[in-house]
Amino acid sequence: MNYLAHSFLTFTDGQIVGQFLEDFIKNRDRFSFPKKIQDGITLHRAIDTFTDSHPAIHEAKKVFAPLVRLYAGAFVDVSMDYFVANDLSLNSLQGWKDHSLKVYRVLHENYEFLPENFRRMFEKMEQDNWLYNYRYDQNIKFSMRNVLNKAKYLEKNIPVFEAFLNNKETLQQCYDDFFPDLWEHAKGVNALLQLEN
Numbered sequence: 001m002n003y004l005a006h007s008f009l010t011f012t013d014g015q016i017v018g019q020f021l022e023d024f025i026k027n028r029d030r031f032s033f034p035k036k037i038q039d040g041i042t043l044h045r046a047i048d049t050f051t052d053s054h055p056a057i058h059e060a061k062k063v064f065a066p067l068v069r070l071y072a073g074a075f076v077d078v079s080m081d082y083f084v085a086n087d088l089s090l091n092s093l094q095g096w097k098d099h100s101l102k103v104y105r106v107l108h109e110n111y112e113f114l115p116e117n118f119r120r121m122f123e124k125m126e127q128d129n130w131l132y133n134y135r136y137d138q139n140i141k142f143s144m145r146n147v148l149n150k151a152k153y154l155e156k157n158i159p160v161f162e163a164f165l166n167n168k169e170t171l172q173q174c175y176d177d178f179f180p181d182l183w184e185h186a187k188g189v190n191a192l193l194q195l196e197n
Contacts, residue, residue, distance in 0.1 A: 001047055001048070001051055001077055001080055001081075001182070002077040002078050002080060002081040002134075002143070003020070003081065003125070003130065003131060003134075004081040004084050004085055004130075004131050004134050005047075005077075005080055005081055005084045005182075006019040006020070006044055006047065007019060007020070007099070007103045007131060008084060008090070008091075008099065009043070009047055009182070009183070009186040010040065010043065011187075011190045012036060012039070012040075013036075013106045013109075013110075014034065014035075014036025014037050014039060014040055014110075015036070015037075015039050015040035015043055015190075016040060016103055016106045016107070017036075017037045017040055017106065017107065017110045017113060017114075018033070018036075018037040018038060018039060018040015018041040018042070018043065018044060019040045019041075019043060019044045020040075020107065020114075020118065020122075021033070021037065021040070021041060021113070021114070021115070021118065022040070022041045022044035022045065023044075024115045024117055024118040025041075025115060033113060034113075037110070037113060039193045042189070042193065043186065043189055043190065043193065046185070046186070046189040047182065047185070047186060047189075050181075050182060050185045051077075051178075051182065052073065054178050054181065054182070055177075056173075056174040056175075056177040056178035057073075057076060057174065057178055059170075059174050060076045060079065060080075060170075060171055060174035060175075060178075061073060061076055063075075063076075063079075063163055063164070063167040063170060063171060064076065064160060064163055067158050067159065067160055067163060068151075068154055068158060068160060071147070071151055071154060074147050074151075075144060075147060075160050075163075075164070076171075078140060078143045078144055078147065079140065079164055079171050079175075080175055080178075080179075081134040081140075081143075082134055082135065082137075082140045082164075083171070083172060083175035083179070084134070084175075084179070085131075085132070085133075085134040085135035086135050087175075087179070096131075096132055096135070097132055099131070099132075100129055100131035100132040103131060104125075104126045104131075107122060107126075130143075137165070140161065140164060141161045144160050144161050144164065145161075147160075148160065
């Protein structure tokens with residue numbers, strides 16, 4: 001899952017922060033944060049583990065695997081944010097706008113905990129409102145280009161965005177088969193975390 005999905009699958013403000021930090025910190029540093037943020041890191045990891053093992057995600061990876069092989073999961077993650085952003089059964093358009101603004105506010109309120117490498121990205125994220133704008137094809141194209149640019153062993157002109165466009169119905173079906181299961185899993189993990197608090 002990518003940024004929007006991770007931010008949506010949270011139950012406290014602290015979890016929002018932890019969900020974003022997970023990809024930007026070393027494992028040994030996770031215990032240096034307050035427990036409420038550690039819970040978000042734990043939830044992020046549980047979401048990733050569940051996602052990687054789900055049959056619908058294995059199907060979705062087949063769209064990108066011929067082009068990018070082991071990087072297919074990264075492009076599936078970006079694709080899933082498109083479907084989350086357009087899922088009006090989860091949130092209304094205004095609800096998604098409000099969600100995005102809430103996430104940016106919470107991250108600002110916890111700015112002291114944000115690593116420098118995340119702060120630089122967060123500035124761009126907020127400025128261009130990535131979370132809300134994942135609903136648009138052009139923003140998915142931008143995100144996929146970012147993944148290509150960061151990948152060491154991939155050519156920069158691989159037509160991954162075209163694969164996304166040409167297989168949107170297949171990817172939508174994978175999302176429909178997957179996300180309700182992920183939502184239930186995230187709620188279960190959160191329930192266990194609350195028992196620890």
